[in-house]
Amino acid sequence: MSKFDTSIQLIYVLAAACFVIGLHLMNSPATARRGNQISTIGMVIAGIATLILLIHSRTVTGVGWAVLLVGAAVGSAIGLYSAQTVQMTAMPQLVSMFNSVGGGAAALIAIYEYMHDESLAGGVLGTTTVTAVLDVIIGAVTFSGSIVAAGKLQGMIPGQPLIFKGSRLVNVALAVVAIGTAAFLMTTPSLPALFVMLLAALAFGVMMVLPIGGADMPVVISLLNACTGTAVAMAGFVISNWALIVAGALVGASGGILTKLMADAMNRSLANIIVGGFGTGDSAVAIGPGDSQAQVRSIAADDAAIQLAYASKVIIVPGYGLAAAQAQHGVAELAALLESRGIEVSYAIHPVAGRMPGHMNVLLAEANVPYPQLVEMDEINPEFARTDVALVIGANDVTNPAARRPGTAISGMPILDVDQAKSIIVVKRSMGHGYAGLDNELYVNPKTSMYFADAKRAMSELTAAVKTLVG
């Protein structure tokens, strides 16, 4: 290794250290911002080192520079624009798209190196083949899988599990093609075989995510994030670049741990989610929709406002409905109004409420809800028994008492003990099912009143009604 190469590698190690320290500081809200800044500094250092390497190589052509700089400018503009304009509620989709392009870029690096090496006299080295093949497979699966995941969250692809007859067979066939061509490549360098493998992996990514229900998307996005990291590490092997290897492995491992934490919070195994299809039919539906309609009590804004205004303790249970309706500011206003009347208000945060763990925290933080009011599930569950009104806003499966019984799609998933409250108001647009496709037994509880409205409208109606009521 020349003196120059050594210095560049050392600078890359410095960048990698910044990533590690940055990630470590993400362990606490107090230091998280500094963590992100340090990680950004690491990225800038790595970027500068790469530019120096490019200039020093003296082999980048004029066209090459134009291609790289224009490409980087276009990509940066797209990334900057989408990151600055995205609604907080659409954050998960955007993270998924960034996973997609990251995985795609990693796969392209391997494809390029493979093409380039094959054109050389020495051909493709065995070790390059192994890592390039892994990179292309993981990168391509992440690329197409993440697009499908984002499409599901955006509502462009139906959120419910999509399974057609023989879809499992197609999956197996695609996997066999991908692994088969990969094995073939180990003995015979062949560009066409690499492309066949690429196409099979892309198709497999689509087929892998399509049958997964919307409720599992947070876990899937986290898993795909870890996959992107691994693909980047493989790209690092292909081009022997330490920065890519270290950063990719860091993300692969921490993303894997994060995925496991999320799956644990839903009490589901990763295998179960992937093989999955939440609510695809084998679980018995507890209550027929016809029967439940008869027992459901609906409530008007005025009555709900009376209950809230004369309560002494209210727990708000936010769910995806709140995020979808962008009702975080409305709910914060209602809560502030109730608090000004001396009512104790807190928010019960289920670990997987919304579409990403911590999604509710981010949204409510955006609406300036004081941090101490957000209480995690284990802490708040004993509080429900002392609560006058539990106000459930667009949360469904995480409140369904059916989870306590065996034999349903959500059995064993820890839930919020909303049914322990003295009375329950559920704000929901319709009697529609949650992602698990189950009827929610909470809605037919005699203590429950249903307030059928979009969460944002419901919040402004309730706030107005409470104001008129108490003058």
Add this chain to the structure above:
Amino acid sequence: MSTALVTDLTIFVLALLVGIEVIGKVPATLHTPLMSATNSIHGIVLAGALLIGVTAHSVAGYILAFVAAVFASANVVGGYVVTGRMLKMFKRRASVEKASQ
């Protein structure tokens, strides 16, 4: 196995272990920002995308380099900006907390 590959593998395995350790105690509140932060770190793939330029001297090479550069820079810039936006709200929350005390 070449020495270079052994070194690469060693680095890879150690980095994996660091990755497992480093986020061990993260609270659920930070799961989303953390996912976003790791998401921006894999934007390092931009370095790899740019390095294609060192040997790319054909149309196919230029096209691959261009697409990879677009993808990777969108990942890295967008990832950091969106993580920063999320975390900014946490800071504001801390000041709310202080104000209410």
